[in-house]
Amino acid sequence: MPTTSTLSARQDVGLPARLARSAATGGTGCRMSLTDFTGWLTHRTTVNRFRVERIPFADMDAWSFHPETGNLVHDTGRFFSVEGLHVTVGEGPFPEWQQPIINQPEIGILGILAKEFDGVLHFLMQAKMEPGNTNLVQLSPTVQATRSNYTKAHKGADVKYLQYFTGAADATVLVDVLQSEHGAWFYRKFNRNVVVETTQDVAVDDDFCWLTLGQIGELLRRDDVVNMDSRTVLACLPVPFEEPGALHSDAELLSWYAAERSRHSVDVRRIPLAGVTGWRRGTDSMDHDLGWYFRVVAVRVQASNREVGAWTQPLFEPRDSGVIAFLTRKIGGVPHLLAHARVEAGFIDSIELAPTVQYTPRHYAHLTGDARPPFLDMVLAARPDRIRYEAVHSEEGGRFLNAQARYLIVEADETEAPDEPPPGYRWLTAGQLNTLLRYGRYVNVQARTLMALLNSHAAEL
Template identity: 45%
Template sequence: MFQRIDEFHDWWNQQQQAHPFHVTPAPLDQLTGWSADQDTGVIRHRSGRFFSVEGLEVSTDHGFVEEWSQPIIDQPESGILGILVKRVRGVPYFLMQAKAEPGNVNVIQLSPTVQATKSNYSRVHQGKSVPYLEHFLAPRRGRILSDVLQSEQGAWFLHKRNRNMIIEIDEDVDALDGFCWLSREQLSELFAVDNLVNMDSRTVLAGYPLPGTSAGTHNDTASLLSWFTEAKSRYRLDRRRIPLNAVKKWIWSPDGIRHEDDKYFSVIGVDVVAGNREVAGWSQPLLAPKHRGLVALLVRRVDGQLQVLMRALTQAGTLDVVEIGPTVQCAPGNHADTEPQPAFLDHVLTAPKERLLFDTVHSEEGGRFYHAENRYVVVDTGDQLPDDVGHDFTWMTLPQLAELARYSNHVNVEARNVLACLIFQPSER
């Protein structure tokens, strides 16, 4: 355990230097262990596990575009994202690891205690076992603070979910090489550092209980659930799997698959040489976004209590018709020459600096996405916005959002990530 945050940064620099990790681009049709089906173009691993890249045709009456087709990652198995917590003299400490992923902009980021797909912890790759896994598999020791199947990026994954777990233990557990115990206060500081706390850590920590607060009255929460159910009932979302080589407006080349307008994302291949992973090297496809994204919450204070503006959001791979998303979730670069613009985007982009309660660039999941970044922003709107902001939006308190995030497929991964940023802000404890 670190007494001062600069001790962590010294340790972090040592981790970056101690574990070589090299990622080089590779043609999709030359990835070791992967192949594209001759008839459909679908990209699969020879084991039939891990994930595949397939084609999806989408039709919906919710959003700017009614019909489109796209490549999408299909990973039907659920992995485990788990964090161990231990109290020392009443202070919670979190066991985190320095983990390298092929898509990370800076290779190593601060990850959960356990971050593993079922294929990985079942050792399909015939590599080393996953440290600390026994704490997250039944029968387990410790107190469960959070355990829920949570969705991941609906724009890029089809029905993808991972098991998010926080387990509090009383026993002494040593930090192995590459792992460290961090206090809540130390994590709060690290949340404000660009590209340090990874997506998997953020989505798990969104389930950490808010101290000293309640979610509001039953009727308040019931009204929010009714709003959510009404949104799911109001809209239509139809999906159909299609051959990957049949997606419209997408172009295959030796470098990968890209959209004809050079927007959204591309599918690329990489070769990886790793120094501290379960296997020493591998190849895989990655999805590479074209532009940096924006994930923003507009907030206000009513009677001294923080309220956040959430929206009902439909995406291609969402398990149900909608999930609860942040006020703004988009890649502004994809909308530079389009009308209409996403709702409230101008409120975020023109917000004066003194209104920004949080503003940090964080990476998305580096195991499937290449250099995927979002700017996470929380904007205090003062009294600029009314109570009624349209049927796709609703105000709720931070405890209410945290309560809804404890249930599967209610709050999307981007909203959970910005929730974690708020939970671990000193001013919101």
């Protein structure tokens, strides 16, 4: 007798509406008010003991420069290493360069646990200390862990709530997609961006709280509250956008994207860190000869509520803050965003879709005329009435020290940003960008931060 298998629906057709309801809920119906949240986050910051101090490279425990390659490695061979990279792109103001790069081949878990209370989805968020954050403690996913961490290579405590993301506890997958990290500083690094829902009772640890998507959106309007790992996961939620059409069909958009990937010839080679030209290593840092870009430093960390209470590690420290912005305008009455097919050395493919502007202005201050990055000056000079969103957010605090960027959404008109933009740029709707985020290797981490704003109603177009 043939067996009969039970078929599942290919999509959860009710999920977008449930997410929209959560995004619209910020007051009544929430497990914790935002007033209480502010006090809770302050309390979690003060009740735990945190300390980060810079140290010489020689004072790091279990980290050293390899005698042959000069690569900065951990004695176990786990966690990550700092190596060299030789990059040739053949175009633009910087056609070829060498740099240090973080090589972390492990795929980590960035996971948020969801549960419905009184008909509204809430998300279990964590007050997590990361050594690179300027304010140390920010709102992170339920689980934010590398494979070395959750397999306990550090011989520390268990990662809380990990069972919901490894199949050991009953939960329904809402989102699970591999997404890249910062392509300028990581070499081909990916994480699982996961949201799962449970109907079980969940014991809430002191460092965790339930928030709606709308409440997280309110917090995204504040500087340095919601960390990068939370933002990238929230960007992947299939939130609905009511759009009768778009300037380019989905097929046209994908065709353009494929052509952009094909036309860029990017040669990337890993090289020994000791052989990287234009950089010099001292006792306390490794710096670019011009004092630009970033430097590699070492820190000693104490954190009473982490899986390990104390450790040392290298961090990348940017020398200046960045400016990251989407231009937006209505085309045919529908809001659109101007995306850039951006080359970054650490991508596994040559490009990913980035915001219109993603630059550190100081690095381009010496350029004039057509050599200036498109749209950068427009964003820098934007009038307040054109700025639809603005806040400062930190980048990944586990690997980057004091890495902050000013994130904006800036309204443009047709004369400033025409329907036919320069090569490498394309108009798309928020709904189209949201659809691409169901798959990996399309949208970079900076664009995902701005998408998280739209998904959570922190910003409106």
